[in-house]
Amino acid sequence: MHFWVSYPVVPNAARIHHNGVAKPSPSFSGNPALVKLGAAIRTARLDKQLSQEALADKANIDRSYIGGVERGEHNVAVINLLKIADALDLKLSDVLSSSDL
Numbered sequence: 276m277h278f279w280v281s282y283p284v285v286p287n288a289a290r291i292h293h294n295g296v297a298k299p300s301p302s303f304s305g306n307p308a309l310v311k312l313g314a315a316i317r318t319a320r321l322d323k324q325l326s327q328e329a330l331a332d333k334a335n336i337d338r339s340y341i342g343g344v345e346r347g348e349h350n351v352a353v354i355n356l357l358k359i360a361d362a363l364d365l366k367l368s369d370v371l372s373s374s375d376l
Contacts, residue, residue: 302350308374311374312370314345314374315373315374316341316359327342327345340355
């Protein structure tokens with residue numbers, strides 16, 4: 276079954292600027308929980324000696340989105356968290372527990 280839509284379908288939960296870059300969440304950017312989660316993801320990425328670009332490639336997520344997640348700018352969708360955790364060879368529960376959430 277195929278559906279026709281008259282709007283662009285964006286593959287991730289982030290809103291996209293006119294230049295193709297995910298913009299920070301207007302309601303949640305800087306939220307302490309997102310900042311903690313981003314810091315935990317950054318720490319795990321650095322522990323695995325991965326660049327943001329390498330992590331993004333493994334997770335099939337845009338590199339600028341990964342940067343925004345690490346800065347606590349995005350209210351991350353669960354599917355993207357699962358992709359990031361998998362790319363880090365971690366369980367999502369390990370990422371969450373290391374963020375002290």
